[in-house]
Amino acid sequence: MRIILADDRPRVRAALRLLLEQEPGNMIVAEAADATGLFLALQSQVADLLLLDWELPGMPASSLLPLIRSRQPLMRILALSGRPEARAEARAHRVDSFVSKGDPPENVLDAVRACARSREEGEKPS
Template identity: 45%
Template sequence: MNKTKVRVLIVDDQPQVRSALRLLLQVKLGAATVGEAGDLEQALELVGVEQPDLVLLDWELPAQGGGAALSELRTVCPGLAVIALSSKPEARRDALAAGADAFVSKGEPPERLMDSVGDCYRRS
């Protein structure tokens, strides 16, 4: 990656998923995790304050779902790169149609996520 450290916000309702993603990003990419949010309200607050380069967004986020969350995040921070994550590979079409920059199934190898983060970061 040709910039400094990529600044990532992780949005997932499961603390253990957030922790695993943070560790993976730090070890594999040297990324700076600027925050973790368990719901959309926390995510919106952190996006406004921290101005991350990209967001890893749980597409199955309870209460609002990924599409609504993506729309609200982009309202707060237009042009924000967002990678949708889901344990349901069939959500790929909906996530990309809603405007996610990339989609990664939680069942895919970690390298797939790292490649997507790198691609999105280079485009930003």
């Protein structure tokens, strides 16, 4: 899977990169620390999956999603947040999956795998 990481914290991006690149077939094609960087990444790279920090600086995630989908409609979106209430917000905006930043690494991998399967099968992950 070609993956874009969008999180304002370099340590979080580095940890996600390390975790995700352990899986065969995963490749981080771009990273972004804010909404501007994400738009630049979306213009220069085609990705299968976006790991999106729900609190990414520069623009509310709810406003980002339509713009993201208009640029790459087939890309799956996995939202990440440390705020418990963000799960309901993200689901209300139809992200494909959600993981809390406090979840164990295996939960992140499971969510990424579910997004990959759903993309291959042409359906939304559960």
